[in-house]
Amino acid sequence: MPMSPSFRDRLFPLLPEIADRFGTPFHIYDETGIRETGDRLKKAFGRLEGFKEYYAVKALPNPHILRIMRDMGFGFDCSSAPELTLARQAGSHGEDLMFTSNNTDQEEFAAAQAQGGCLLNLDDISLVAKVPVMPETICFRYNPGPRRSGNSIIGNPVEAKYGVAHHQLIDAYRQAIDRGAKRFGLHTMLASNELNYAYMVQTVEMLLDVARWVTAELGIHFDFINMGGGLGIPYRLEDRPFDLASMAGDIVALFEAFEKNEGYRPKLYMESGRYMTGPHGVLVVRAINRKEIYRTYVGVDATMSALMRPAMYGAYHHIEVPGKSESAGTETVDVVGSLCENNDKFAIQRTLPRIDVDDLLVIQDTGAHGHAMGFNYNAKLRPKELLFHSDGEVELIRRAETEQDYFATLQFEPQRLTPGK
Structure with a gap:
């Protein structure tokens, strides 16, 4: 069911009065539903210490919504300098902000590194040399190319403009180390509005495999793995809701196995936007x-x-x-x-x-x-x-x-x- 029965039952009786007071057209958002979804997300990953949701500001860039996210303890995934400004105005700074941009210019880097900075998630190996000051923590967006498929919204990874190619990844981390980076993250975003939870589990499995490979090559440990967003919502009546509990259970098991084999466990981050407010x-x-x-x-x-x-x-x-x-x-x-x-x-x-x-x-x-x-x-x-x-x-x-x-x-x-x- 696209609209929750609770939201419908509370909203529909009031709509004539709301429409008369404010006039149409308008978007209206349900604080109760947003908070309930946030609580489910935190509960699902409660076994992973350090789990953090970075709400994708591009989904709904309104300060009132961002303050709700901040109140729930979430950070923000930002794609531009104005989105960083919005997130900072909502009270977030430093590593509560993830800056994932592409085709980034110097003004955006300057904005990202102002006011206490943020986590930089670089989309291209060429950006390593363009970062004005290499931060202690650096992350790269990984594009697996033909190793994975995408979906209709983001597209085939081989054709997507996003991310560092597989064959560039080791060199990207090596260049960041040479410039002074000491803590490391790994990110990807391969699909959008994906209703098959198994696809997201496979994405996390892929990231952990890549982390093992980079560790073996360079001897570095990863502070965090960012599985991206892309969790789908049931737009159609016949769509089944995303199985958050099953996804979380499988992902927790992957992280526990990684810790057993590698001797450490990175934190898990994600950046759901649509799933949180859609x-x-x-x-x-x-x-x-x-x-x-x-x-x-x-x-x-x-x-x-x-x-x-x-x-x-x-x-x-x-x-x-x-x-x-x-x-x-x-x-x-x-x-x-x-x-x-x-x-x-x-x-x-x-x-x-x-x-x-x-x-x-x-x-x-x-x-x-x-x-x-x-x-x-x-x-x-x-x-x-x-x-x-x-x-x-x-x-x-x-x-x-x-x-x-x-x-x-x-x-x-x-x-x-x-x-x-």
């Missing part, structure tokens, strides 16, 4: 138009600038119409926005209850890579975000964009260059 957010829109041509189109007051996953990946997001049941009759419709692109659709030929103008629609599982992937094509403005607190209050945590926001980058001091002078 199921705990929905996009609430209002039907504003019905169009009957070759198909029936239900137009809503948001566009794919608020949720681009269906257009970008062909992704499915379950939709419900609160107060209406399919038992009273259904219709097959496309649910669309007003963007001047034909892929501006939240659902294609979806069977839904009869939708009338002014009905509210709840587009589910938007708590990750929803608002975060927004854009402004056609000068469309991104919607507001709300937080449904555990005490029942609803808070505005990001206002909707305005025309003034859109035009802000056109306000600047004029500059002009006459080439050759």
Whole structure:
């Protein structure tokens, strides 16, 4: 079930009042669900001392959400200088931050090493020489190439732009050692939204094998292994939930075996984003138009600038119409926005209850890579975000964009260059 029964039962009776107070469209996130998922994650890996979740800021970069993660004891996986700023503003510093970027420039390295620094996870062997000051702890993102398969979102590792190739890895650590590194991590990220827990177990097994190999070659021990993120969520009704307990049990056994054979045990880190917040957010829109041509189109007051996953990946997001049941009759419709692109659709030929103008629609599982992937094509403005607190209050945590926001980058001091002078 995409949206938890608990979230639905608490939210749906309040939606008309919330929509009247704040106006549609809006993303709304469930604090209760987020905290429950965090507690399950910590409990699952409780046997591994030093286990730490680094929440992937790119999934939902809102300070209120990050403060919840910080309160649960999680760190942050950041991909850019602004994401580092957000995480630091949430109260995290130093090794509570993991900076995993690619094609990194000097300004980003400077931001990463400012204000107490962070854990640097380097994506390319060429970056070793470009780090302004080599930190004591260094990590590399490993790309196994043909040794593993990826999935449709991240792609075949051989074709992926991410990571240090297998044949480069020993030299990468050797160069880092020569520049002064003394503690070491190993990271990978091979799949996204993966529902098969065995794939993630195999990834950890691969990382531990690589750690053995590097240790044998260079004599170094690993402070931590970062298995990345990629834990999937059940977007479709028929999808089975990710088996967190089975994954954790198998991974704990791998680490215990590693310790028995190698005489030490690295800490386990992970960087789940979607798994932490994806199921705990929905996009609430209002039907504003019905169009009957070759198909029936239900137009809503948001566009794919608020949720681009269906257009970008062909992704499915379950939709419900609160107060209406399919038992009273259904219709097959496309649910669309007003963007001047034909892929501006939240659902294609979806069977839904009869939708009338002014009905509210709840587009589910938007708590990750929803608002975060927004854009402004056609000068469309991104919607507001709300937080449904555990005490029942609803808070505005990001206002909707305005025309003034859109035009802000056109306000600047004029500059002009006459080439050759």
